[in-house]
Amino acid sequence: MIIDGSESSLKKFLADLPPVDQVGAEARAGMLATRSIKTTSKAWAIDTAISMVDLTTLEGADSPGKVKALCAKAVRPDPSDLTVPSVGAICVYNDMVKIARAELDAIGGRDIPVAAVATAFPSGRASIAVKKIDTQDALAAGANEIDMVIDRGAFLSGKLGEVFEEIKNIKQICGNKAHLKVILETGELVTYDNVRKASYLAMLAGADFIKTSTGKVAPAATAPVVLVMLEAVRDYFALTGTRIGVKPAGGIRTTKDAIKQLVLVNETAGSEWLKPSLFRIGASALLNDLLMQRMKLRTGYYAGANYVTVD
Amino acid sequence: MSNFEYASAPESKAIANISDSYGLFIGGKFVDPRKGKSFETINPATEEVLSKIGYADKLDIDLAVKSARSAFTKVWSKTPAKERGKYLYRIARILQVRAREFAVVETLDNGKPIRESRDTDIPLAAAHFFYHAGWADKLEYAGFGNKPKPVGVVGQIIPWNFPLLMLAWKIAPALAAGNTVVLKPAETTPLTALLFAQVCQQAGLPDGVVNIVTGDGITGAALVNHPDINKIAFTGSTEVGKAIARSISATNKSATLELGGKAANLIFEDAAIDEAVEGIVNGIFFNQGHVCCAGSRLLVQENVADEILEKLKARMSLIRIGDPMDKNTDLGAINSKEQLKRIHEISKSGDAEGANRWSPECKLPSKGYWYPPTIFTGVSQSHRIAREEIFGPVLSVLTFRTPAEGIEKANNTMYGLSAGIWSDKGAKVLWAAKQLKAGVIWSNTFNKFDPASPFGGYKESGWGREGGRHGLSGYLKSDVKASK
Numbered sequence: 001m002i003i004d005g006s007e008s009s010l011k012k013f014l015a016d017l018p019p020v021d022q023v024g025a026e027a028r029a030g031m032l033a034t035r036s037i038k039t040t041s042k043a044w045a046i047d048t049a050i051s052m053v054d055l056t057t058l059e060g061a062d063s064p065g066k067v068k069a070l071c072a073k074a075v076r077p078d079p080s081d082l083t084v085p086s087v088g089a090i091c092v093y094n095d096m097v098k099i100a101r102a103e104l105d106a107i108g109g110r111d112i113p114v115a116a117v118a119t120a121f122p123s124g125r126a127s128i129a130v131k132k133i134d135t136q137d138a139l140a141a142g143a144n145e146i147d148m149v150i151d152r153g154a155f156l157s158g159k160l161g162e163v164f165e166e167i168k169n170i171k172q173i174c175g176n177k178a179h180l181k182v183i184l185e186t187g188e189l190v191t192y193d194n195v196r197k198a199s200y201l202a203m204l205a206g207a208d209f210i211k212t213s214t215g216k217v218a219p220a221a222t223a224p225v226v227l228v229m230l231e232a233v234r235d236y237f238a239l240t241g242t243r244i245g246v247k248p249a250g251g252i253r254t255t256k257d258a259i260k261q262l263v264l265v266n267e268t269a270g271s272e273w274l275k276p277s278l279f280r281i282g283a284s285a286l287l288n289d290l291l292m293q294r295m296k297l298r299t300g301y302y303a304g305a306n307y308v309t310v311d
Numbered sequence: 312m313s314n315f316e317y318a319s320a321p322e323s324k325a326i327a328n329i330s331d332s333y334g335l336f337i338g339g340k341f342v343d344p345r346k347g348k349s350f351e352t353i354n355p356a357t358e359e360v361l362s363k364i365g366y367a368d369k370l371d372i373d374l375a376v377k378s379a380r381s382a383f384t385k386v387w388s389k390t391p392a393k394e395r396g397k398y399l400y401r402i403a404r405i406l407q408v409r410a411r412e413f414a415v416v417e418t419l420d421n422g423k424p425i426r427e428s429r430d431t432d433i434p435l436a437a438a439h440f441f442y443h444a445g446w447a448d449k450l451e452y453a454g455f456g457n458k459p460k461p462v463g464v465v466g467q468i469i470p471w472n473f474p475l476l477m478l479a480w481k482i483a484p485a486l487a488a489g490n491t492v493v494l495k496p497a498e499t500t501p502l503t504a505l506l507f508a509q510v511c512q513q514a515g516l517p518d519g520v521v522n523i524v525t526g527d528g529i530t531g532a533a534l535v536n537h538p539d540i541n542k543i544a545f546t547g548s549t550e551v552g553k554a555i556a557r558s559i560s561a562t563n564k565s566a567t568l569e570l571g572g573k574a575a576n577l578i579f580e581d582a583a584i585d586e587a588v589e590g591i592v593n594g595i596f597f598n599q600g601h602v603c604c605a606g607s608r609l610l611v612q613e614n615v616a617d618e619i620l621e622k623l624k625a626r627m628s629l630i631r632i633g634d635p636m637d638k639n640t641d642l643g644a645i646n647s648k649e650q651l652k653r654i655h656e657i658s659k660s661g662d663a664e665g666a667n668r669w670s671p672e673c674k675l676p677s678k679g680y681w682y683p684p685t686i687f688t689g690v691s692q693s694h695r696i697a698r699e700e701i702f703g704p705v706l707s708v709l710t711f712r713t714p715a716e717g718i719e720k721a722n723n724t725m726y727g728l729s730a731g732i733w734s735d736k737g738a739k740v741l742w743a744a745k746q747l748k749a750g751v752i753w754s755n756t757f758n759k760f761d762p763a764s765p766f767g768g769y770k771e772s773g774w775g776r777e778g779g780r781h782g783l784s785g786y787l788k789s790d791v792k793a794s795k
Contacts, residue, residue, distance in 0.1 A: 024586025
């Protein structure tokens with residue numbers, strides 16, 4: 001442990017982190033977006049991206065039927081081509097976890113984890129007691145991953161210890177049963193300095209993954225934000241020997257966007273991070289674009305939206 | 312399966328219409344050199360011959376200067392300023408339209424990565440013409456005295472590191488101010504200048520306003536010594552700059568000289584570390600280090616030196632070296648055999664004088680001229696590699712303990728073209744900028760260029776400025792008496 005857990009040691013540690021220069025970070029992310037990925041590398045990137053998708057439905061209108069359909073898609077994204085890998089996980093609200101888990105188990109998706117957005121998602125505005133129960137509830141329903149949101153209000157008002165304790169508490173509940181993904185909601189943290197601090201805060205408190213956004217706030221997973229988070233996990237690994245995962249979520253809709261994310265990973269944290277256990281992309285619409293681009297690589301023509309399923 | 316190998320993504324050569332041979336561009340036409348001599352220009356990445364280029368000697372230079380003189384007296388000096396601006400604007404637009412073609416030719420001839428010629432060289436060259444197009448009819452209101460006048464016929468000699476961009480830096484302000492020019496591109500990189508000659512024709516620029524003569528140092532000397540030249544504008548080595556200064560000292564010719572550099576890039580302890588590392592890479596490995604203002608002397612505050620070096624090495628391991636036409640290449644070929652020899656020679660002095668050399672593992676192509684990205688640590692001010700310009704992808708790393716020591720070391724050089732400061736503290740940046748003796752000082756960035764920003768050096772880095780209002784003044788004489 002780098003810090004002794006006290007608020008003061010935590011504050012000191014975070015204050016000592018090097019600052020992020022906004023112009024420089026954006027320029028670097030912009031440069032990496034110009035990498036040209038074609039032919040074999042594109043084919044590899046598309047399949048890798050598919051295996052990293054956290055196929056997500058987070059709507060008030062979610063129903064068992066909708067979730068079951070999503071599970072089918074997660075297991076076999078493209079019924080016309082069984083060489084397409086399964087996705088990284090299914091990501092749903094708490095009350096849908098049981099349905100998703102049972103459905104996946106029933107249709108051959110036993111290895112696909114179910115991620116639950118717990119802890120008063122998406123605002124995080126509830127007491128710690130409620131957040132704990134929320135998490136226990138998800139675990140009891142069979143969740144393999146918990147996507148928790150941090151209390152941005154506490155973070156922005158400088159109550160770093162409070163945020164730290166909250167993450168630690170939730171991590172304790174997860175134990176060995178579930179991976180903890182901590183959502184920073186970077187759009188509300190605004191500055192890259194805050195993104196770097198919140199990333200470290202989450203990692204120090206026990207996060208297995210750090211995630212950009214809920215998908216309910218814009219801007220969400222911008223390239224510079226992901227760059228800063230990837231730098232954080234890279235440096236944290238150098239410091240502790242522990243590899244923490246990164247999950248951009250929100251706004252990644254096209255194959256091009258997804259490939260840009262993979263380039264960021266490759267040239268920042270390194271190729272070690274290019275696997276679903278260390279990098280995920282939270283998305284709902286992205287998968288179909290990946291499938292269409294994959295078809296295009298295979299057949300040479302672009303078939304269009306009706307050649308992939310809408311579930 | 313955690314390996315992301317980018318497939319090669321080469322830009323197509325098809326768009327580059329390179330002729331088998333080129334004449335000299337004199338009086339608006341391509342003409343053969345009087346003595347019929349020529350030389351070859353090659354692709355430094357493959358050693359392939361690209362084209363045969365006309366070699367201009369004294370006779371040809373005389374013709375070119377005569378053509379420029381006649382265009383100056385008969386046409387260009389009588390062309391209304393507003394009209395001059397229109398020509399410049401037209402040239403800028405044509406450069407934009409033909410940007411891809413220019414980028415490809417530049418990369419083939421120079422060896423620089425297509426990413427840089429596409430994203431930096433060509434857009435900036437066009438920007439210089441746009442910027443100066445705006446100045447053409449506003450010279451009287453820019454504080455150059457009443458009715459500023461062009462100096463006349465300008466001889467311009469440009470280097471091989473940014474062939475088209477340096478051409479734009481020279482020709483755009485000269486024409487905006489009403490001068491006519493005879494320009495000699497570098498021997499190893501004449502192609503984009505010859506392509507630019509076609510742009511002049513396309514833009515309908517009056518014959519003789521721009522003349523382009525190709526050749527080597529002897530050609531350049533003939534241009535410098537021609538009696539009917541009013542001004543010399545030169546960018547290149549300090550050694551040649553000094554020779555030019557000597558040879559024009561007893562004449563009425565004026566000169567701007569943009570010469571060498573050994574820029575200090577100062578990293579303070581409170582810098583944004585990741586962005587500083589990126590800035591170091593951009594400072595020295597941009598354009599293979601073939602940059603006179605390159606941040607070739609890294610000065611790091613001692614208490615962050617280990618962290619910076621560790622991150623720098625990790626970052627350098629990601630630099631992609633190889634085929635310059637590949638869109639994913641970061642570091643291209645060294646421009647010539649001679650330059651490669653020189654880089655080897657000075658680098659070896661670093662080994663001999665006790666500095667520690669480090670390069671990432673990288674496979675260099677078997678053909679062409681290549682040098683891996685290299686850093687020397689444990690360098691002190693008394694090492695040759697800390698004092699002499701290497702003009703290649705070789706960085707010398709020195710340390711300092713206090714800000715004052717950093718400044719002292721930064722200024723302890725015979726050059727003074729540029730410097731970089733990395734600190735998150737605004738007050739420290741301003742304090743350091745005030746102390747540094749350099750023409751351009753970047754804070755928390757490096758190698759940024761803009762036509763509106765004057766560029767030039769202190770000490771052996773040169774005379775005068777290029778770009779901005781300051782740059783224009785070098786192409787004008789103000790006739791105070793005429794004001795009455």
